[in-house]
Amino acid sequence: MSAAAAPEMLGPELLSRLPTAVQRPSYDRAALMPGMAHIGVGAFHRCHQAEYTDDLLSRHFDRWGVIGINIRPPHLAETLGRQGGLYTRLIRQDNHVGARIIGSIIRVVDSQDSAVPALEVLASADIEMVTMTVTEKGYCHIPSTGALDLDHPDIVHDLANPHAPRSVPGILARALELRRTSHGRPVTLLSCDNIPTNGVILGNVVRTIASRRGNGLADWIAANVAFPSAMVDRIAPATTQADLDTVEQLFGYRDAAVVVGEPFRQWVIEQKFAGRVPCWDLVGASFVDDVTPFEHLKMRVLNGAQTTLAHLGVLCGFEHTSDAIADPLLATFVRRMLTEETLPTLRAVPGFSAPAYIERSLARLTNTAIRHRNHQIATDGSQKIVQRLLNPIRDRLRQGGSIALLSVPVAGWMAYLIKAAPRFGKCWQVSDPFAGRISALADRIGADAKGLADAILAIDAIFDPSLATNTIFRTNVIAGLDGLLSENPLAFVRHACTE
Ligand code: CS2
DSSP: OOOOOOOOOOOOGGGGOOTTTEEEEOOOOGGOOOEEEEOOOOOOHHHHHHHHHHHHHHHOOOOEEHHHESSSSOOOOOHHHTTOEEEEEEEEETTTEEEEEEEEEEEEOOOOOOOOOOHHHTTOOOOOEEEOOOGGGOOOTTTTOOOOTSSHHHHHHHHOOOOSSOOOHHHHHHHHHHHHHHHOOOOEEOSSSSSTTTHHHHHHHHHHHHHHSSHHHHHHHHHHOOOHHHHOOOOOOOOOOOHHHHHHHHOBBOTTTEEEEOOOEEEEEEEEEESSOOOOOTOOOEESSSSSHHHHHIIIIHHHHHHHHHHHHTTTTTHHHHHHHHHHHHHHHHIIIIIIGGGGOOOOTOOHHHHHHHHHHHHHHEEEEOOBHHHHHTTTTHHHHIIIIIIIHHHHHTOOOOTTTTTHHHHHHHHHHTTTTTTGGSSSOOOOHHHHHHHHHHHHHHHHHHHHHHHHHTTTTTOHHHHHHHHHHHHHHHHHHHHHHHHHHHHHHHHHHHH
16 A cells, blocks of 8 residues: 655645635736845744735735845744745634735745845845844843843944844844945835834934944934834734644645734834835735824733733643633733723824724634744743833823732733742743843742842833832732732732722
């Protein structure tokens, strides 16, 4: 008996033979020209900006092909290269699965070992738009102030070796220097990370490095480079082997670069460009004058809820967001936190009802087909809590409103890192730039919630001193930490809910 042939790998030759249920590019991929680059080709980019560009190509063919650049893991050039840049984007909502092949990425370059491949692409005159999803910590800024962290090891390195940079700001500054001396063409650098005023932060960190070059680069940047801010949204967790298997089982082919997302997507971009810009506004993105109210809405509501459910979820023994929100107590807690304390801090967005946005966001988190691990969301929590929790807390304090609920996930973030310390049983592996420091504090201080909270609140790169020393905030965080480090964190959440 002969063994069944292994399913074929996705690639351009397979496109015409795919099952009809799989949507595929309707445009001539061979005619795509490199027009934009994207730094950080992870699941999110493949599920979001690359899909918008694919929509644009399908509906109003405009030749904008994407060159992907990865300067951190994963290495993707070979995987996507073998598939001719094609990959499957699954949309999942509970029992429903929709599949589509995305064709907007022409190729990916791996630039983890040297900046040269990244610089070649970014400095090319063909590239007029650079989008990026490099995670919060990729900007090497101080979360509490937004300024470039001049003590960051990669920044120290890049200032000493500007021609062989390692950091995102260093690579961008060098690429702009090369653009200036080779062809001088303008470019838009569009941050798509979940940082408030992400364009302002990106502009600051790049200009800080450029001004240290002392060769007029900063002035050239001011005249030729735009740094718009943007709000991006779609839940797209890290791909798992089960996702690859799903494609093989449902559609009969193999794809090593599958991504999975929820149906919802949103992209709001500040209208501030240099050079040509893809008409993403024709395919659902919004070009606006001010992104701030949209950012607040998204980071404080959706991301705030995710971070809350992630830390409290892990502490209470839940694996995914959808498991945590299925718990009636956690669901009640997060809804009350958003409606009673976060909502009054939101700025009005024309055409948007904030209470409806909250309900919609909570409903998105219940999608059981999106297996978003709480530990994934908790990764780099120190880089996320400022915009998701501390900024609304600050606004609430200014308004004289209660912060009893919003302080709980701040304590949740602390407890999550503390419990990963040897003294607290190394309950789980964490990944956060401040994990080592907090682990050392936990080992030294032990189970004293007040001592721990005070020591962590003193980290001024995360906690602005005026907030850290606010008595109401401190008292709430200490109480929360005490409750969440106890044997029964859910009992504390119940208590917080019924106060
Ligand atoms: C998540 C985000 O991991 C995380 O930090 O909160 O990736 C979130 O899923 C997206 O911002 C949704 O748009």
